[in-house]
Amino acid sequence: MKRRDFVKNAVVASTVLPSAFSATAAATDTAAAFKMNFAPHEGMFRNHAGEDILDQIRFMHEQGFRSIEDNGMMGREPALQTKIGELLARQGMDMGVFVIAYDNWPFTNGLTQGKPAIMDKWLRTCRDAVEVAKRCNAKWMTVVPGTYFPEIPVPYQTANVVEALRRAADIFAPLGLTMVLEPLSDRPDLFLRRSDQTFEICKAVNSPACKILYDIYHMQRNEGNLMYHIDMAWPEIAYFQIGDNPGRKEPTTGEINYSNVFKHLHERGYKGVLGMEHGNFKPGKEGELALIAAYREVDLKI
Numbered sequence: 001m002k003r004r005d006f007v008k009n010a011v012v013a014s015t016v017l018p019s020a021f022s023a024t025a026a027a028t029d030t031a032a033a034f035k036m037n038f039a040p041h042e043g044m045f046r047n048h049a050g051e052d053i054l055d056q057i058r059f060m061h062e063q064g065f066r067s068i069e070d071n072g073m074m075g076r077e078p079a080l081q082t083k084i085g086e087l088l089a090r091q092g093m094d095m096g097v098f099v100i101a102y103d104n105w106p107f108t109n110g111l112t113q114g115k116p117a118i119m120d121k122w123l124r125t126c127r128d129a130v131e132v133a134k135r136c137n138a139k140w141m142t143v144v145p146g147t148y149f150p151e152i153p154v155p156y157q158t159a160n161v162v163e164a165l166r167r168a169a170d171i172f173a174p175l176g177l178t179m180v181l182e183p184l185s186d187r188p189d190l191f192l193r194r195s196d197q198t199f200e201i202c203k204a205v206n207s208p209a210c211k212i213l214y215d216i217y218h219m220q221r222n223e224g225n226l227m228y229h230i231d232m233a234w235p236e237i238a239y240f241q242i243g244d245n246p247g248r249k250e251p252t253t254g255e256i257n258y259s260n261v262f263k264h265l266h267e268r269g270y271k272g273v274l275g276m277e278h279g280n281f282k283p284g285k286e287g288e289l290a291l292i293a294a295y296r297e298v299d300l301k302i
Contacts, residue, residue: 031064035300036262038242039067039096039275047285053080054087061091063292069096069275071142074132081135088137095138096273097180097213097239100129110146112191114160119167126168133177140239140273141172142213143179148191157191162204169207180213180239185221193222195233202236212236215277217243220256227264234268243278250294253281258298266300 040060042053049059057068068088073081088095111122129141145161168179181201183192192198198212214237216226223229230237244254251258262274276295280287
C-alpha cells in the first residue's frame with residue numbers, strides 16, 4: 001500500500017463521504033481498535049492497500065481490526081504462510097479460520113459417503129493443516145463435510161461424518177486446534193445446513209477439537225430466529241462469521257440487526273473472532289470506507 005498517499009486520499013474521500021468519516025474515526029493511521037474482534041479477509045481493502053496480502057494486513061491493523069481470516073491459506077506457499085503468521089504476531093493480531101480443503105471441497109468426495117479412500121485423503125489433509133496452522137498461528141479450521149447423497153439414508157451419512165471428525169479430532173485435540181463445522185446455505189445439496197444438526201454432530205464427536213462455526217448470514221437464510229438458535233447451540237459454538245442478508249455484504253446493508261446481535265454475543269461472554277465473510281456493498285475506495293463506517297456503526301457500544 002502507498003501509505004504516504006493514504007491520508008491525502010482519505011481527506012479527498014471525506015469531502016464525498018462525510019457521514020462515513022464521522023462514523024468511523026477510521027481511514028487514518030491512528031484508528032482506535034474495534035471493541036469486537038472483527039476479522040477482514042484478503043481483497044476487502046485492495047483499493048487502498050494494493051494486492052499484496054501483507055500490505056492489506058497492515059492496512060487492516062491501521063483501521064482498527066485485530067484479526068484476519070483466510071479461507072485459502074492452505075493453498076499459499078509455506079514461506080508466505082510463515083510471513084503472514086509473523087506479521088500478525090508483530091501486530092498483535094489473531095489468525096482466524098482457514099479452510100481444510102481437499103479435492104473439490106466441499107462439493108465432491110464428501111465425508112458423508114464413508115469411503116476408505118476419502119477417509120485416508122481427509123486424514124492426510126488434516127495432518128497437512130496442522131503444519132499450516134503452525135506457520136500462520138491459526139487455532140481454528142473450517143470444515144464442511146460435503147454433499148448430501150439421497151441414495152444413502154441420512155443416519156448413515158451422519159455416522160460417517162461423525163467417524164471422520166472423531167478421527168480428525170484425535171489429530172487436532174492434542175495440539176489445541178479446533179475444527180469448526182460450518183452449515184451453509186449456498187447449495188441445497190450440501191449435507192450440513194442447520195445449527196441444530198451441527199450441534200448434534202458436535203455432541204456425538206464429543207471433543208474440544210470439534211465445534212460450530214455459526215455463520216450468521218447462512219443461518220439467517222436457512223433457519224432465522226438467530227438469537228434463539230445461538231442460545232440453543234451456544235455450548236458448541238466456537239466461532240462466528242458475519243454477512244448481511246440479502247446480498248451477503250457488510251452489516252447495515254440488509255435485514256439483520258447486527259447491533260443487537262453483537263450486544264447479545266457480548267452479554268453471553270463471547271470474546272472471540274467475528275469473521276467478515278462477505279463482500280463489499282459498494283465498489284472501489286468509496287466502498288471500502290463505507291464498509292469501515294458500517295462496522296464502526298454496529299461495533300459494541302460500551
